[in-house]
Amino acid sequence: MFTLVTLDTSPPESLKSQVLQMVVDDFSDISPVPLTPSNPLFQLYQYVIGFEVHLYLQAMDGSATSPARLILALDDEDPSQVLGFALYLPSADDAEACTLAYLAVQASHRRRGIARAMLQKMLEHRPHAELACAASKVPVFEAMGFKPLAAHGPHVLMNTRDHRSNGMVAVQDLAPIYQSKEVRQIHTYLVKQNGSKAMREAEKKRDRLLDQMAWQAQTLISERFPTIH
Secondary structure, X not given: OEEEEEEOEOOOHHHHHHHHHHHHHOHHHHOOOOOXXXXXXXXXXXXXXXXXHHXXXXXXXXXXXXXXXXXXXXXXXXXXXXXXXXXXXXXXXXXXXXXXXXXXEOHHHOOOOHHHHHHHHHHHHOOEEEEEEOHHHHXXXXXXXXXXXXXXXXXXXXXXXXXXXXXXXXXXXXXXXXXXXXXXXXXXXXXXXXOHHHHHHHXXXXXXXXXXXXXXXXXXXXXXXXXXX
């Protein structure tokens, strides 16, 4: 069994490190750009998503303007162990609205209702929730009360209601991360390790993946809402 804890301040380092490790371990499952380890860009994007979540957690200070909230599922028998987490972004000007940024459960504890329980806990605080996911994940979130609304690039926008909130959400700016010294160093290392040609091909594979996801998202929405063009 598990216990849910909702945090509006950054978690203790021991819990934070487990969350960040889960982000790294589940990268292909939770990343907006779900590359596989066979793609040389995998390590680069893995670092970026880990650093993004780190920044969200670091900025949590308990204030109303804090950019994120964190729900942890802790092991009942050992509360120092994180079984899953949900990171969501409350709307600053709509008290009912939020955006789910990341959701993950330890592989050893999936299909035990942890993800559903974390989402229900989030909806208790913010019932008008939105998320973006790959078309293949739509049935999973439909089973948890979300409805597809529209295609948005490679993703399907889903919401607990039949419309989006007009409220604003503070999303982490990724540009400084991609421009950081660390990312440049990782890219340089990957070029040396794999060669420039392999890295160019990796970028093409990434772009083809995103194009395919965009087609799948648009196809799903067209099938669900055939009168919308």
